[in-house]
Amino acid sequence: MHNEQGRVFREAWIAGVKAYYPGEPKPGYVAPWDETPEWERQAAAAVYDQVADFIKISDGNTAELTREQKGRFVALCWIAQIHKHIENPKSSYVADWADLPDWQRETDSDIFEAVERVV
Secondary structure: HEEOOOOEHHHHHHHHHHHHHOOOOOOOHHHHHHHHOHHHHHHHHHHHHHHHHHHHHOHHHHOOOHHHHHHHHHHHHHHHHHHHHHOOOOOHHHHHHHHHOOOHHHHHHHHHHHHHHOO
């Protein structure tokens, strides 16, 4: 089941990158699930679980959040996973919301909404 949750996250990420990324994205950004590194699959599943738990304990009232609030939640959960899996990550890997490019903000918001649809 954990694999399927991670796949939902990854598929929403890839769809967002394809929709919002300016120009040609790096191959790793759109690599399919089976070609995604193991740590990244674990991180994707963990963030999916965090978003799903947040939706459940809020009794679905996360629908009232703005897209930005939803995206911020995903971004913050992802930053924690980066710190868990990567020692001394590049600053761009752990950038705060205000420092993320627009395409990444939109993608993070889409990820939250993809989890909402499943939950």
